[in-house]
Amino acid sequence: MAPREGTRPSKRHRESAADKHHKKRKSSSRPKSKPTSEPDSTRSGHALSADALAELNRHNARHSSSRPRRESISRAKPEVVRSKPRKEERKPKRIPRDNYDEDDYRDTEWRRQRKKKQRVVSGAILEEGRSKHLRGGAGSYDSLEREKDGLYTWQPPRNNKKKKIWIYAGIGLVVAIVIIVVAVVVSKKKSGSDDSNSSGSGKGDSPSSPSGGIGSIDPTSIPVGSPSWLDPFQWADTTDFNCTYTDQTVGDLPLMGLFSVWGDSAAPNPHAPALSQKWGSYASRPARGVNIGGWLSLEPFITPSLFNYPLSQGIIDEYTLCAYLNDTCAAVLEKHYATFVTEQTFADIAAAGLDHVRIPFSYWAVQTYDGDAYLFRTSWRYLLRGIEWARKHGLRINLDLHGLPGSQNGWNHSGRQGPIGWLNGTDGDLNARRSLDVHDRLSKFFAQDRYRNIISHYGLANEPRMTFLSAAAVTSWTEQAYKLVRSNGITDAIVVFGDGFMGLGNWQGKLQGLSNMALDVHQYVIFNTNQVVFNHTTKIRYACDGWTQQTKQSMDTS
Template sequence: MLSPYFSQSDSLYESYGHLTFNKNGDEDFDRLREGSSRTYLDQEENDMDESLLPNLPQDSGFDYVNDKVRGVNIGNWLLFELWMDSNLSNALNSHLVNAPYPNAIIDEWTAGLYSDYNHASHVLRKHFDTWFTEQDVIDIKNAGLNHIRLPFPYWAFAQAKGPSAPYLTLNRFDKLIEACGWARTHGIKVWVDIHGVPGSQNGFDNSGRSGPIHWPNKPLYYTNTQYTFNRLATLFSQPEWKGTVTAVEAVNEPLATNSDAVKQLILKYYPWARNAAARPPNSTDYTSLLMVMHDGFLGPAYWENFFDERASHRVLLDTHQYFVYTAAEKKMKDSGRLRLMCAMQDVFTKSQNYYPTIAGEWSVSGPNGDRSSDRDLPQGPVSFPPGPNYPYSEGYMNFMSYGYNIQRATYEKGSGWIFWAWKNANALDWSYQAGLQYGWIPKDAGAPSPFGDDPCANYR
């Protein structure tokens, strides 16, 4: 059942500046199906002197080889995740239309299917205005952070959404531009991350639609993904964004381990996206924009020789590290989880030889939350502000302070990290803001660790 409120008249063509994208063409998708080899723009680059090689990672506005990314994800903003905000969930589910059961809105897709449009529009626009503001950017800067990663859905462009998907476009694109302007004002670097693509790349609610993975199944899904990337690359390669928006992430968390079709698609999509970032459609010169590729849960080692050396200079590798999901992790004591974190140091060190490698998502929460039987760590050097109004036990906060410092040291064996997430209204142990407030996260992300130069010394 589709919502009666979404547009039936989206054009398949859009002029954007001097560009016209024809979204009906599926020739590139057909070539992918035929298994054509990877191609890059670097043939021209290969003819150049090394000293003239255009736009290395440091030319993007941040030196991803020699400096450290320290950032936060702006989750649950332009693509909501209702587990992070029960107030938003309750507000959307309070005005259902033709819903099969109560609380039927669980993701962006069902919000379009079962919402009263006027009510949902009001609720979401208010959410966009309040969940993330310029004051947040100032607070991020004051916390010693230098990056934000902005999850962004393809349906923010009505032309990519098309006439049949029920997603609510609203003013998401305008809010993205506003946020990038705040970042530019306050000296914060931005990754724009295509977090949701047509058909879903992973079946998770954070793709916009929970359920089956359909992204690889239709040529138009791939073409609309390309359209979205081209729109972002074209805009953010303009001079006013140079040095602020440093990269566009091609797709968040494609589930390549569970779907060979997804795997085969990203093997072709990433080279295309690398080229589109380097030289968007109708561009006459190289940009300074980089392409971020997520590892597809295949692990950084899988990608070591995927791009040759010349092509790789435009690529950042994003890998997401969580220690909360598997049955084994849930059975561990805290010390076991710290050992898993420390074991990743060699992975980041090795991957750094091929690409600037960043933990683009991670957290400090335990898989069982504040369960006292998990605690087996000595009291660490971190002192918490005076209680007693802590959200968690001091033992759990002690574990999170260990986890923060150990993971920070681990990911800085590579090019750094971007925490998930800046804010979480429902689960404060997933919130960087809350960690700052209660002390398990330090006030300055760049300050020396209170655990010493090698916080993994006892956990190898």
């Protein structure tokens, strides 16, 4: 006989666990009715006697009255909870906490209005996967995010606009007071310095400016199209320059950048006279000075950083450097001019006990010619400022024309390394005349009264290579240059000419009749491998014994 479950309809819905449990209890209290169509044989197998049924009814009647009412309620309640749709979750109510900082920000916390919870028998519901319909539901990522939203959402502070305005106003007032105080102090110091310089006391007479620095200059006061040396707004550095526009020249050389007032009251140290006083004989009071090389005339061994290029580039001197830099040459070299030597340089020289400064410069400060790659005239302005700084510290100047047209020695410090084109070669005579023209303009400019006391030496040509050039040609050119500068007003300064590495003895009897000249002798021991190993005592003995004897020979007029 087949099981009774096989007689169930196939489309009958599956009963929940709770329904099965409930129906089992009901079946114990009353008999289950059978279909009338079931065969009698089957029904008789399970029939109960009348006495048994009566006894069962009495038993159920006794216990039905004592069954707790809440049992039926608790069993029915899950059905009620399941049948009701879950209400929309209440939005949290924000309750501010107490103030906790000076900016009056308020922290908040989320609180939920709680209602009395009701106990629900949820075991069966959990088994069927319907726990999300219960109050509280199943946890999810979204629900956690909703809970955190309120905790991490920034809330704007209360409106403290008035308070911030007062704070900003206070800060602005303090800054204004500081600026005013600093301006007053600086103004007093500036005024005191100017008064000191004007009276001749202190370090020196600092020239005054009629218009101040570049900040006080109206750009419209500079004529449109002015060349760079006349336009201070094109200068990389305007420190201690008079930026008032002027196109005045002396010797066809610009005065632009110079102040109209100067003074010569400064002395470098207590052992040397002030600029306004005569130096006297250099035989009784020797000059103690230093050369400022590599500044306005580049020398690779002094400023190697400017020549830090691969050897394949062929950048070996100022000419090849300028040709390589091309449009950027002006910016690179002017930065060098402005930073390599400053006023502090001259202050340090004076503080070291020195009293003279030799400043080398080259012909392109005055003039350039076809085929030249040099930077024209920019170094001229820095030469003039350097002289004024030397004046301020009581230092006398030895002007040295370091590079001449065509190159007088073919070495890199003449501007262009290679063949000598001065008094030599196809353009030798042309470059000789060009050099005289440069001196014509220079001597006219430095013959002004403002330079009479400070220019102590005037150099004609640095190191002409007379071991290669014609000695007679160099001597003749030197005599012409001497007469030219003297006729232009260089009357007090000593005119300097180079010995040409001929040896001092070979100058005996030459250039007679030319007064107040000095033979420029460069004695090097660094380039001689036999001499460079000398200790200090040996070097001093070598200089005193050997150089003194040569000097006496050169001064012998017999």
